[in-house]
Amino acid sequence: MPTLEDYKGQTPAWCPGCGNFGILKTFKDAVVDLGIEPYQFVIVSGIGQASKLPHYLKCNTFNGLHGRTLPVATGIRLANHEMLVIAVAGDGDCYGEGGNHLLHAIRRNINVKLFVHDNQIYGLTKGQPSPTSSEGMITKNQPFGVFSEQLNPMALGVALDCSFVARGFAGDLGHLKELMKASILHKGLSLLDILQPCVTFNKINTFEWYKQRVYYIEPEYNPENRIEAFKKALEWGDRIPLGIVYRNKRPTLEERIPIIKNKPLVDQSFDISRLENTLKEFY
Amino acid sequence: MDYSIKIGGEAGQGIQTIGDALARVFSRAGYHVFTHQDYESRIRGGHNFFQIRFSERPVMASRNVIDILVALDKATILLDEKELSEHGLLIYDSSALKQKHEKPYFLDIPFLSLAIEHGGSKIMANTVATGAVLGMLGLNLDILNGIIDATFKKKGEDVIKANVKAALAGHDYAVKQCLRCSFSIAPLSKPKMLIAGIDAIGLGILSAGCKFYSAYPMTPSTGIMNYLAGKEKEYGIIVEQAEDEISAINMALGASFAGVRAMTGTSGGGFALMVEGLSLSGITETPVVIALGQRPGPATGLPTRTEQGELFFALHAGHGEFPRILFAPGTPEQAFYLTNKAFEMADKYQIPVFVIFDQYIADSEWTFEGFDLSKITFNDYRLRGDTFKNLEVYKRHAFTETGVSPLGVPGDSHYVVVTDSDEHDEEGHIIEDAETRIKMVQKRLLKKLPLIKQEIQPPFLYGSAKLTICIENNATGQFARLMKAETGYEFKAKINKYDGRPFTLESLLGEINAHVGRL
Numbered sequence: 001m002p003t004l005e006d007y008k009g010q011t012p013a014w015c016p017g018c019g020n021f022g023i024l025k026t027f028k029d030a031v032v033d034l035g036i037e038p039y040q041f042v043i044v045s046g047i048g049q050a051s052k053l054p055h056y057l058k059c060n061t062f063n064g065l066h067g068r069t070l071p072v073a074t075g076i077r078l079a080n081h082e083m084l085v086i087a088v089a090g091d092g093d094c095y096g097e098g099g100n101h102l103l104h105a106i107r108r109n110i111n112v113k114l115f116v117h118d119n120q121i122y123g124l125t126k127g128q129p130s131p132t133s134s135e136g137m138i139t140k141n142q143p144f145g146v147f148s149e150q151l152n153p154m155a156l157g158v159a160l161d162c163s164f165v166a167r168g169f170a171g172d173l174g175h176l177k178e179l180m181k182a183s184i185l186h187k188g189l190s191l192l193d194i195l196q197p198c199v200t201f202n203k204i205n206t207f208e209w210y211k212q213r214v215y216y217i218e219p220e221y222n223p224e225n226r227i228e229a230f231k232k233a234l235e236w237g238d239r240i241p242l243g244i245v246y247r248n249k250r251p252t253l254e255e256r257i258p259i260i261k262n263k264p265l266v267d268q269s270f271d272i273s274r275l276e277n278t279l280k281e282f283y
Numbered sequence: 284m285d286y287s288i289k290i291g292g293e294a295g296q297g298i299q300t301i302g303d304a305l306a307r308v309f310s311r312a313g314y315h316v317f318t319h320q321d322y323e324s325r326i327r328g329g330h331n332f333f334q335i336r337f338s339e340r341p342v343m344a345s346r347n348v349i350d351i352l353v354a355l356d357k358a359t360i361l362l363d364e365k366e367l368s369e370h371g372l373l374i375y376d377s378s379a380l381k382q383k384h385e386k387p388y389f390l391d392i393p394f395l396s397l398a399i400e401h402g403g404s405k406i407m408a409n410t411v412a413t414g415a416v417l418g419m420l421g422l423n424l425d426i427l428n429g430i431i432d433a434t435f436k437k438k439g440e441d442v443i444k445a446n447v448k449a450a451l452a453g454h455d456y457a458v459k460q461c462l463r464c465s466f467s468i469a470p471l472s473k474p475k476m477l478i479a480g481i482d483a484i485g486l487g488i489l490s491a492g493c494k495f496y497s498a499y500p501m502t503p504s505t506g507i508m509n510y511l512a513g514k515e516k517e518y519g520i521i522v523e524q525a526e527d528e529i530s531a532i533n534m535a536l537g538a539s540f541a542g543v544r545a546m547t548g549t550s551g552g553g554f555a556l557m558v559e560g561l562s563l564s565g566i567t568e569t570p571v572v573i574a575l576g577q578r579p580g581p582a583t584g585l586p587t588r589t590e591q592g593e594l595f596f597a598l599h600a601g602h603g604e605f606p607r608i609l610f611a612p613g614t615p616e617q618a619f620y621l622t623n624k625a626f627e628m629a630d631k632y633q634i635p636v637f638v639i640f641d642q643y644i645a646d647s648e649w650t651f652e653g654f655d656l657s658k659i660t661f662n663d664y665r666l667r668g669d670t671f672k673n674l675e676v677y678k679r680h681a682f683t684e685t686g687v688s689p690l691g692v693p694g695d696s697h698y699v700v701v702t703d704s705d706e707h708d709e710e711g712h713i714i715e716d717a718e719t720r721i722k723m724v725q726k727r728l729l730k731k732l733p734l735i736k737q738e739i740q741p742p743f744l745y746g747s748a749k750l751t752i753c754i755e756n757n758a759t760g761q762f763a764r765l766m767k768a769e770t771g772y773e774f775k776a777k778i779n780k781y782d783g784r785p786f787t788l789e790s791l792l793g794e795i796n797a798h799v800g801r802l
Contacts, residue, residue, distance in 0.1 A: 010712055039697050044537070047704070054701075055712050060693040062540050063703040063713070064533065065563050071530040075537020075545065078521050079495055083541065083694050104526035259519050266542040266692065268519045270492035272661055278489060278514070279654060282478045283311065 002037050004028055009057040019170035019196030019207075020049060023117060024056055026173045030180040041084035044073040046098065048090035048124050050117035050196075067097025070105040073112040074253075080266040081111070081254040084184065091118040095131040095151050106160045106189055111252040113183050113190045116153065117170075119198035120205045127201035137204060153193045154233035158226060158246045163188025165233070165246040169214050170196040171207055175242060182244060188252050195240070210240070217243035224248060284314075284339050284469045287346050288416060291332040291363050292355030294325055297409040301353065302333030304413045306477055308426045309337040310650050313472030317342040319647040319785060324502075324586040330358045339469035343614070343649065347787040350466070351419060353412055357382065372463060374415060376408070390419075390461055397456060402449030410446045414453030419464045424450055476651045480644035483615035484574060485510035487622025487638075488546060489518055490659045493572070495538035495545040497523040497531045502586050503642035504548040504576035528553035532560030536569045540702070542665055542692035544626050548574030551593050552583065558600045561635055565605025567702040568680065568688065568727060570629035570636075572622075577641040579783045588783030589642035591756040594765065597637050604724070606731050608636045608738075615649050623659050628738060630664040632731050633690055641756065643785040664690060671696040678709040682722060686730030752776045752798055754786070 007028045014020045031041070038059045045051035047066035054061040060083075064072045069087040077085050094102055094116045105112065121139075122128040129139050131151040138145050157165035164186040168176040176194065183190040195214070197207045221243075223229060229246035254260060288305060290298045302318060309316045314337040323329035334349075336342050348368045354360045354375040364373060367388065376394040377383045383391065392415050398407040410431070417427060428447050435442045457464070478486075485507055488496070498508045512522045521538075525531035531547045538545040549557060554575050564571045575597055579590035597609055608628050612618035622638050629636040666674070671691050677698035681688045688709075693700040701711030706723060708714045753763040753774040758781040763774045776798045780786060 037697070039694060039699050042541075042693055052713065055703075058699060060699045061701040061703070061711065062537065062567070063701075063705065064536070064567075065559060065704050068529065068533045068560070068563075071525065071533035072537035072540070074523075074530075075495065075497065075534035075539075076541040077537075078523060078534070079538040079541035079543045079545070080694065100526055101530055104530070257521060259516060259521065265494050265519065265521060265538075268494070270494075270519075270661065272490065272492070272656070272659065274517065275486070275490055275656060275659075278486065278517075279476070279656075282476045282482070283474050 001035050002032055004032055006038055007032065007057045007059075010055050012056045013052065014049060015200050017199040018049070019119065019198070020053065020117060022170045022173050023176070023194055023196060024053055026177045027053070027115075027180060028057055029173075030177045030184065033177070034181060034184060036084065041086060042076055043086050043088055044069045044076065045088040046090070046093040048093045048122075050088055050090040051093060053088050067093055068101065069094070070098060070101040070112065070114070074105060074108065074110045077110050077112055077254060078257070078260075078265065080264045081260060082264050084113070085111075086113040086115060086184070088115050088117070090123075090130075091116060091120060091132045092122050092130040095153060099131070103160065106157065106162045106191070108253040109163050109188050109250050111188055111254055114192065115180070115183070116191070116193045117196045118153070118193050119196045119202055121198045121202040123198050123201055134204060150236075152233065152236065153191065154245050155230065157191045158230045158233045161226070161248060161250065162191050162246065163248055163250050163252075164190035164244070165229070166190070166192050166244045167240075167242050168192060168194045169210060169242050170194060171210055171214075172242070175216065179244070186247065188248075188250055213238060213240045214242050215239055217241045217245070284467060285336070285342070285346075286338070286350045286420075286466065287334060287336045287348060288351045288353070289332055289334045289349045289363060289366070290353040290355065291330065291359030293328045293358075294322060294331050295327045296355045298331060298333045298355060300409045301413050301416075302335060304427065304430055305416060306335050306648055307430055308417065308422070309335070310477035311426045311429075311474045312422070313474055314339060314469070314650070315341045315475065316477055316650045317345060317647065319345050319643065321784070322587050330356070330362060332359070332363070344786060344788050344791070347789050351416055353416065354380070355412075356380065360384070370463070370465065372419065372461070374412070374419070374457075379408075388463065390457070392453065392456055392460070394453070397452040398449050401452035402445040404445070407446055407449035410449040411453035414450030415457040418454035418457030419461050420466045421464070421468055424454055476653050477648050478615045478651070479506075479646060479648045480612070480615045480618050480640055481506035481646065482510055483618040484622050484638060484640065485514075486654070487619045487625075489514060489520075490619070490623045490656075490661075491626035492544055492661055493546050493626060494519060494543040495521050495523070495535060496547070497525045497534040497538075497545075498548045499525050499528045499531050499553055501550045501553045502576075503578055503645040504550050504553075504574055506645060507548045507574055528556040529560060532557040532571065532573070533563070535571050536560060536564055536567070539569050539571055540567075540693070540700075542667065542695075544570070544630065546572040546574065546626075548576070550576045550578050551580050551596065554593070554596070554600070559602075562601040562603055562605070563704050564635040565601060565603060565607070566704055566706070566727070568633040569702065570633050570690075572625045572629050573635060573637050575637050575639045576645055577639065579781070585783040587642065589756060589785055590781065590783060591641050592758070592761070592781075593639065594761040597639050598765070604728055606632065606634050606728055606735055608634065608735060609639055610637065611639045612644065615644070616651050616654065618644065619654050620658055627660050627662065628735070630662070630690075631687070632735055633687060634731070634735075643756070647785075666691040667695050671698070674698065679711045680707060680723070680726070681709045682726050684730075685734060686726045686728075688726070750775050750798060750802060752778055752795060754778045754791070756780050756785070
């Protein structure tokens with residue numbers, strides 16, 4: 001069985017007090033809890049502070065481009081659907097630059113676990129608004145405040161019938177760990193949005209701000225009721241729900257592809273001899 | 284014998300059906316065939332044509348003199364009658380076109396009524412026309428009947444019989460009515476292979492054991508996706524239509540990272556979106572093959588036509604410095620072998636490799652004696668299974684003599700495979716220090732380049748070197764400029780064409796002769 005020691009990585013270059021530390025620790029706890037070895041999964045990450053995460057632990061890693069985590073993750077899953085693939089991105093990364101890919105990954109229902117570190121701001125480029133920044137937030141390049149409406153990842157997920165839609169908080173790691181585990185165990189595209197304060201650039205959505213507002217979704221809540229889920233997804237402001245907002249049992253893309261039913265693509269051998277017959281089609 | 288047949292009409296009228304059938308008849312009869320198509324960017328209507336040249340000698344371009352013009356619409360008569368050769372003939376159906384021509388070289392063949400009378404449906408008018416052309420040429424219908432049989436096998440015996448009858452009706456009508464027909468046809472020989480560039484690329488992909496192709500549809504590269512999709516089951520290949528070209532190349536990189544040969548294909552506009560991913564392939568050293576089908580730009584340009592304007596784009600695309608290979612096949616045969624080689628090179632050096640072509644070679648069909656499968660190579664350069672498991676130490680981007688590091692398949696060993704779009708160390712982890720950066724650039728680029736150069740095959744030489752002319756389908760002569768920049772060699776003359784149309788034999792000969800005349 002793997003231990004936390006097996007997951008030791010480089011020393012993080014995040015700001016002291018950053019919510020990412022808690023997410024990193026929780027991530028390690030979750031995979032150790034599930035008995036997953038570092039070589040048994042791939043993290044695909046983009047660019048941003050969140051996307052440095054795989055370097056700070058140990059696992060197969062494709063740290064690609066800003067916004068492009070989901071296409072790479074999709075390619076990996078199609079080539080080897082026995083490999084667990086986790087996409088780690090930030091809010092700007094996933095909801096801004098990679099917005100189109102998110103829509104279509106949800107449509108495909110590729111079995112990828114998407115963890116979005118949502119701090120409602122751009123950290124790496126030092127303080128510009130992200131798609132989830134609140135309307136009116138004043139930043140260096142938005143002196144009159146953000147004009148665009150805040151993107152709601154939960155409502156987006158439910159509206160597109162995303163297979164698994166949940167929200168966690170970097171201020172409650174025990175709860176977050178269970179959400180990560182549920183997401184990994186779910187079959188289908190899992191969108192886990194993780195509220196995470198940016199101690200350097202986001203002076204509005206602080207630990208305190210979140211703590212005053214978050215609450216745990218009631219145990220009797222049924223996440224498989226899409227209409228109720230949409231209502232839940234719309235909650236934001238004074239009360240912010242944490243937990244599994246929506247879940248369904250849509251078949252995954254991998255399950256629908258007949259040629260990989262018995263064996264992952266990567267394990268299928270190539271036989272050049274059948275080319276002889278194919279050539280005959282041109283006579 | 285060197286005849287050209289042109290079938291003109293609106294999109295959707297079936298010019299391709301007639302053209303395909305005739306070209307196949309000629310290639311099966313053992314003639315050398317060349318076909319090219321000219322179509323507008325629309326689904327119905329417009330003026331489109333399919334042109335077939337056939338001869339007992341090798342033919343590799345279209346002529347602009349037509350021997351038989353099949354006019355399925357009025358526009359064909361208006362626009363293409365002037366291309367008829369001295370003994371050329373035009374066939375049309377006066378009742379369908381609602382106009383009657385009295386010119387002696389116009390042959391009115393009632394395609395529609397013969398189709399209804401003999402085939403039982405006006406759908407078979409194209410079969411009548413095909414039979415009529417063969418009748419004019421004095422060829423019997425044995426080969427065509429075989430093609431009809433194979434084409435309509437699934438539709439049943441009745442459909443086959445009806446088409447055979449329709450073809451015979453057209454054939455016999457032409458034999459009786461065409462008093463001016465005096466074509467001399469060479470004797471039949473061994474059937475030849477007839478293949479378009481786009482299908483040859485598709486075959487090359489299959490020959491390389493590629494298992495993953497992701498793309499967004501764009502003319503003239505879409506045919507690759509269509510061809511491979513038809514082979515998904517037989518060859519165990521996944522074809523994924525991506526939401527955009529950015530996704531297409533990133534998916535291919537993901538699949539390649541996971542351990543399969545992967546590819547994407549597009550045209551210039553789509554490639555513009557892929558450029559970021561190209562650079563990602565460069566730094567992560569993830570092998571990928573990119574088919575780049577050129578059409579006239581800038582931007583949307585002439586979507587369905589041909590040009591060679593993207594040599595510099597493919598050569599210089601991508602931020603940062605990294606090695607790449609461009610293969611530019613000149614025939615479908617070359618396209619087949621070079622596409623196979625593209626995968627070999629991509630994996631061997633862990634770099635992006637292009638197969639760059641144009642609409643002309645994509646859509647035109649050529650005949651060959653056959654492709655030689657013994658020239659096909661397939662080596663697996665990835666570390667898999669026990670070989671990977673039993674390594675003493677593993678670093679994805681390890682510094683080596685050749686600059687090529689071990690490409691492990693993630694999950695096959697307890698070693699983790701790490702790569703990064705950031706500059707990284709041997710293990711693949713993000714770094715910032717100058718020393719590692721220098722060593723990584725040397726490994727990734729400078730050490731590989733001389734090895735890659737050794738893989739270049741010498742060019743094909745035609746004729747003597749008194750006068751060297753660089754003939755390009757673009758406005759500025761990109762290849763001539765590249766030759767000068769890289770080797771100092773300057774071509775004596777240039778012939779450039781940038782009207783979106785391919786060179787034809789007569790017009791190119793005229794231009795070459797003009798240069799020769801100045802010697």
